[in-house]
Amino acid sequence: MKAIIYEGPEKVTVKNVPEPEVKPGEVLVQISYAGICGTDLNIYAGTHPRAKAPLIPGHEFSGVTMTDCSRFPKGTRVAGYPLLSCGHCDPCKTGNEHVCDTLGLLGIDCDGAMTEYIPVAEEKLVKLPDAMSDKLGAFVEPVAVTVHALRENNFVPGAKTAVFGCGTIGLATALTLRIFGAQEVTMFETDGSRATFARTMGFEVFNPIGLNMEKFAREKTDGAGFDWVFDCAGVQPVANVLIDVVKVKGHIVIIAGYKKPAELPLIKGMFKEISIGFTRVYRYKDFDIAANIMQREPDYEKIITNLLPLDEAKKGFDLLTTPGTGAIKVMFKI
Numbered sequence: 265m266k267a268i269i270y271e272g273p274e275k276v277t278v279k280n281v282p283e284p285e286v287k288p289g290e291v292l293v294q295i296s297y298a299g300i301c302g303t304d305l306n307i308y309a310g311t312h313p314r315a316k317a318p319l320i321p322g323h324e325f326s327g328v329t330m331t332d333c334s335r336f337p338k339g340t341r342v343a344g345y346p347l348l349s350c351g352h353c354d355p356c357k358t359g360n361e362h363v364c365d366t367l368g369l370l371g372i373d374c375d376g377a378m379t380e381y382i383p384v385a386e387e388k389l390v391k392l393p394d395a396m397s398d399k400l401g402a403f404v405e406p407v408a409v410t411v412h413a414l415r416e417n418n419f420v421p422g423a424k425t426a427v428f429g430c431g432t433i434g435l436a437t438a439l440t441l442r443i444f445g446a447q448e449v450t451m452f453e454t455d456g457s458r459a460t461f462a463r464t465m466g467f468e469v470f471n472p473i474g475l476n477m478e479k480f481a482r483e484k485t486d487g488a489g490f491d492w493v494f495d496c497a498g499v500q501p502v503a504n505v506l507i508d509v510v511k512v513k514g515h516i517v518i519i520a521g522y523k524k525p526a527e528l529p530l531i532k533g534m535f536k537e538i539s540i541g542f543t544r545v546y547r548y549k550d551f552d553i554a555a556n557i558m559q560r561e562p563d564y565e566k567i568i569t570n571l572l573p574l575d576e577a578k579k580g581f582d583l584l585t586t587p588g589t590g591a592i593k594v595m596f597k598i
């Protein structure tokens with residue numbers, strides 16, 4: 265079968281490799297679509313601490329089951345829950361397998377989905393609703409991140425919200441907030457083309473550079489500041505203003521993975537008595553919820569900007585690492 269192989273920093277090739285061995289309890293899935301995630305870009309750059317070449321990347325995927333299993337018949341359209349938890353550490357034993365002490369992922373700690381077939385543990389398959397396209401099926405994973413961010417932090421409907429960053433996760437967070445009943449979603453983005461793109465989904469988007477953010481946030485919210493603020497950017501200039509835009513007793517959720525240590529003006533947080541929450545990946549339940557609510561919001565599909573065949577592996581990664589391409593979510597159609 266054909267597979268994209270990460271061979272070292274900025275080196276991906278497409279090769280023929282043997283079909284994977286299917287262990288007891290696993291089901292072979294024929295991949296339909298596989299997306300490139302920010303994590304895959306870290307792998308491609310050679311900066312991911314765990315990914316070791318040679319590796320087939322890919323943890324965002326949809327496909328079709330090749331054999332019957334106890335849950336579904338052969339031919340069922342599925343997405344795969346890609347987390348690998350140890351099962352015996354304290355988080356695993358207390359119902360928090362998604363923050364396992366040694367959490368691994370398909371496509372990082374073992375071969376992933378940028379290929380034709382992958383074995384997936386039966387209990388990690390998520391059946392796609394009949395009306396959902398295979399393409400959108402490969403987008404359940406990033407949406408599950410946003411569903412988890414809201415559920416795990418006890419998001420309250422009716423809130424006035426702000427989202428920093430109009431990349432895949434920022435846009436998906438904003439759309440999930442719509443489904444979860446946010447009263448308003450205001451977005452912040454410094455990249456003009458990304459801001460324009462977010463506006464096509466009906467969001468108000470502002471460039472924070474040069475704005476007095478505290479004043480702006482108060483004006484935008486009848487004086488109080490935002491109830492909930494979501495950081496999907498993960499850069500210092502955003503960390504500087506998160507507490508300025510949130511209201512007294514408000515909530516900040518850090519969804520972004522900060523690549524460098526950041527400073528936060530914590531004294532401001534003390535004065536406002538705010539809470540700051542963090543979120544990592546998703547529970548199986550979040551994944552299942554994501555698959556089942558996504559059809560209510562047709563704009564999710566717009567985030568998938570580019571589809572390529574497996575043979576154009578390098579082009580896929582280049583689209584996301586070259587400024588100005590307009591690419592947001594790039595997927596391989598397999």
Ligand SMILES: [Zn+2]
Nearest residue numbers: 301303324405
């Ligand atoms: Zn991902």
Ligand SMILES: [Zn+2]
Nearest residue numbers: 350353356364
């Ligand atoms: Zn564990």
